[in-house]
Amino acid sequence: NAGVTQTPKFRVLKTGQSMTLLCAQDMNHEYMYWYRQDPGMGLRLIHYSVGEGTTAKGEVPDGYNVSRLKKQNFLLGLESAAPSQTSVYFCASSYEREKLFFGSGTQLSVL
Amino acid sequence: AQSVTQLDSQVPVFEEAPVELRCNYSSSVSVYLFWYVQYPNQGLQLLLKYLSGSTLVKGINGFEAEFNKSQTSFHLRKPSVHISDTAEYFCAVLHTGGFKTIFGAGTRLFVKA
Numbered sequence: 001n002a003g004v005t006q007t008p009k010f011r012v013l014k015t016g017q018s019m020t021l022l023c024a025q026d027m028n029h030e031y032m033y034w035y036r037q038d039p040g041m042g043l044r045l046i047h048y049s050v051g052e053g054t055t056a057k058g059e060v061p062d063g064y065n066v067s068r069l070k071k072q073n074f075l076l077g078l079e080s081a082a083p084s085q086t087s088v089y090f091c092a093s094s095y096e097r098e099k100l101f102f103g104s105g106t107q108l109s110v111l
Numbered sequence: 112a113q114s115v116t117q118l119d120s121q122v123p124v125f126e127e128a129p130v131e132l133r134c135n136y137s138s139s140v141s142v143y144l145f146w147y148v149q150y151p152n153q154g155l156q157l158l159l160k161y162l163s164g165s166t167l168v169k170g171i172n173g174f175e176a177e178f179n180k181s182q183t184s185f186h187l188r189k190p191s192v193h194i195s196d197t198a199e200y201f202c203a204v205l206h207t208g209g210f211k212t213i214f215g216a217g218t219r220l221f222v223k224a
Contacts, residue, residue, distance in 0.1 A: 102154030
């Protein structure tokens with residue numbers, strides 16, 4: 001049972017480049033989330049989804065887009081990367097809202 | 112809106128000593144409260160949660176937390192820590208009717224031999 005899988009694990013981008021982070025879960029969870037983790041700031045919610053075909057904004061949505069075309073996948077896109085988006089990105093999913101299952105993270109550097 | 116304040120960014124402690132990691136929250140509505148733990152280079156995992164009922168909640172690895180509504184606190188405690196408890200600990204809050212779990216800034220626990 002893989003749980004929550006994030007790809008890629010590491011990525012280096014140049015300012016202005018675009019990329020997509022993929023999150024896949026095999027637990028049939030309804031809810032999925034994207035967080036970013038920065039030193040001294042904890043985890044901040046970027047976007048989330050309460051079911052297939054739905055998305056909603058979190059605390060820090062600017063500069064990111066998401067899609068949930070299939071229940072098991074939640075994609076996070078950066079259309080034009082900026083150095084301020086250098087961070088560690090975590091995907092999480094849950095069946096009940098009260099317990100999040102996290103992936104192992106994607107370390108993104110934007111130069 | 113909810114917010115979470117973790118009062119200590121780093122807590123050094125000797126092995127077998129007790130530890131308390133402090134967490135205060137702010138919310139105008141009913142909330143659920145959580146502690147998550149993050150070991151180096153890993154994602155977060157749930158340590159314990161308070162949903163309702165008894166204010167003393169026991170979690171994995173010997174940790175426990177007490178919900179204090181009047182002080183809006185949810186402090187995490189362990190009576191005797193091990194080297195393996197070295198990790199970052201996050202307090203989090205979720206509105207009972209919402210979907211967004213909000214995290215604090217984290218507390219790094221260093222357990223020294």
